[in-house]
Amino acid sequence: MHSPKTRRLLLKLSGETLGDSSNHLSHPIILRLAHQIKGILSPTLQLGIVIGGGNIWRGAPAADEGQMDRNTADYMGMLATVINSLALQDALENAGVETRVLTAIEMKNVAEPFIRRRALRHLEKGRVVIFAAGTGHPFFSTDTTAALRASEIGADALLKATKVDGIYDSDPRTNPRAQRFQTITYGDALRRRLQIMDSTAFSLCMDNKIPIVVFDVFREGNLRAAAEGRPVGTRVIAGD
Secondary structure, three states, rough: OOOOOOOOEEEEEEEHHHHOOOOOOHHHHHHHHHHHHHHOOOOOOOEEEEEEEOOOHEEEEEEEEHOOOOOHHHHHHHHHHHHHHHHHHHHHHHHOOOOEEOOOOOOOOOOEEEEEEHHHHHHHHEEEEEEEOOOOOOOOOHHHHHHHHHHHHOOEEEEEEOOOOOOOOOOOOOOOOOOOEEEEEEHHHHHHHOOOOOOOHHHHHHHHOEEEEEEEEHHHHHHHHHHHOOOOOEEEEEOO
């Protein structure tokens, strides 16, 4: 357990947040994210990060269409997360933030292997830890990876950084009257069948009572607000 005076967070970034319409990886966007992350760090905050790989490769659609074996497609996706993780690590270190990448699939020349105690030690030393290569197994999403790592490190919250400003009762792109939730319980989210993350990831957070904060990472000040526990986006919490 970490000190009660220390806040430990798991930040989940989708792969798409690292790119734009013309680049899978946009250096200016990655630098901006790195400086945002640097801005929330303090001696009383410990941060782990999981990044998706969808900006480079999406394994599930290729497998679903019968173009590729699902195992192979998912391993390719895991490698995509390593590329993204190394890109963010480089940007963070250029910004003066000590960062370690730990991979679920061993690749000694690239990063350290994921060992829970090692990850905790890095966090306790004030380093940002990026968890790459998913769970190391096919058929698990990076949202599930984020929920798993959040559970393993005892995170106080999982911050799901996206391009949307929270969770709605219907699709705001097709329903102009869609209402955004400020807070919703796990139970209500399940009953409403809201697609916050896949069911495995959601169940892990629910079982371990890890609040989920869904917010727009590109809106100025949102990441800091989420990290400080101030109202932003939508917060998913345990009910009575």
